[in-house]
Amino acid sequence: MQNRLTIKDIARLSGVGKSTVSRVLNNESGVSQRTRERVEAVMDQNSFSPSRSARAMRGQSDKVVAIIVTRLDSLSENLAVQTMLPVFYEQGYDPIMMESKFSAQMVEEHLGMLQRRNIDGVVLFGFTGIDETTLGPWQPSLVLLARDAAGFASVCYDDEGAIITLMQRLYDSGHRHISYLGVPHSDVTTGQRRHDAYLAFCKQHALPVVASLPGLSMKQGYEQVASVLTPQTTALVCATDTLALGASKYLQEQRIDSLQLASVGNTPLMKFLHPEIITVDPGYADSGRQAAAQLIEQINGRSEPRQIVIPATLS
């Protein structure tokens, strides 16, 4: 990370003394909220990281890494975090968790704070709309998860492969009327790529397209599944386990038991509640392990940023 300014420069640009900058950096009292915000804004604008480079030169670090998830209640992200943590612990890193709620602004704020606190590296669960220029200063010590970006390390899922695998499995079992419940195209990976894969498969095999793209929540699956059911439908592919859980609640309530459900996820909750649903495993557990290992390699200067894609497997 570039670090050209000194505390003295920050003090001058903020119109305060060096000791005030130091208090802000160490989160000490004795600085008014207004002054603190002004100093922090100057540090953010200049991508300032105080002792980061000095510590690196001395071979020292706090050995703290941050994991920024999009949602604390996401089944898929929790599975990845669960395998990430032991890798960090084993290498002596203390992980801290933060949430972005799919907000690019929150990501920017979190990264600014992490930079001021000399955090060694970040695993960031990426999403469509994230501002890549914000990530720039972190490039050597950041791993994106579920999204890629040119020049950055990333661990991604094979979104197209996951849907094609499910469609092929259903097609091989004789299904010719397969509906689809997914996520809007404003979400490039879970939304557009998975839906496009469904459309491509239908086109290639001359199957009718019946689809709806409500969103990521269980409630949306529950409320929208009826819109993709026709008298001919024999199977339903859901872009995520969460959508499938919502859909299956509706189907149970309506006593519809003739439909074969299939979804992307293979989460333990899904396997426990609905072992009859066909699932494809995008490799959440593997992605967590690989993201943590990659980040540690980068922090230690043993690896350049790499782009990893985890293959999807039928479970």
Ligand SMILES: O=P(O)(O)OC[C@H]1O[C@H](O[C@H]2O[C@H](CO)[C@@H](O)[C@H](O)[C@H]2O)[C@H](O)[C@@H](O)[C@@H]1O
């Ligand atoms: O309901 P979930 O268990 O949370 O799974 C839904 C999908 O979550 C993930 O995708 C979403 O978050 C990604 C960041 O982790 C983001 O890049 C993506 O745009 C979102 O759709 C996960 O990557 C998918 O595999 C899950 O299906």
